[in-house]
Amino acid sequence: MLRDIWISFRNLPAWVQIWMSVVLVPANLVPLAFLDQPYGTLIAGLAILGMALNLPIMMAERGMSRAMALPHLLFWTPMVLIIVYVLNTHTDLLPIYAQFLLVLLVVDLISLGFDLRDAILWNKNRKRQ
Incomplete structure (x- = not known):
């Protein structure tokens, strides 16, 4: 099963592999x-849950699936709202924390854009079956 997941990951476009490995997972x-x-x-709990719940999906699908967008949408949507709230209401944040929150906000908003599209496509394909 792990081999199938790895092969599925390696079959993704190079830019997606880089995005996931170098930006998305580390940022979260x-x-x-x-x-x-x-x-x-x-914030940490929501970030980790959005990723961790992809493990059962990858195992069930034996690889990458558009269904992996669902945990992101479920947990990262409220997380980005919380980040916006924290950045707008806490003026005494450590500068490094505030900077990181901005990075996480941008990264996960980009991801959520892809995730929304993937979730719609996953749902359309599911209805056809």
Whole structure:
């Protein structure tokens, strides 16, 4: 099964592999370094849940699937709203935390754009079967 998942990942376009490996996954792991900051635990939990719940999907599908967009939409949508709230209401944030939140916001908004499209396509294909 792990081999199938790896092959599926490697069959994605190179830019998607780079996006996921170099930007998306690392950006959503960094919140673990800010657990002691305002809403840090909540943001980290939502970031990790959005990724972790892709594991059962990958296992069931034996690879990458458009259904992987669903946990992102479910957990990252409220997370980006919380980030916007924190950035607009907490003027005393550590500068490094505020900068990171901006990066995470941009990364996950980009991802959610792809995820919305993927979820729609996944749902259309599911209805046809």
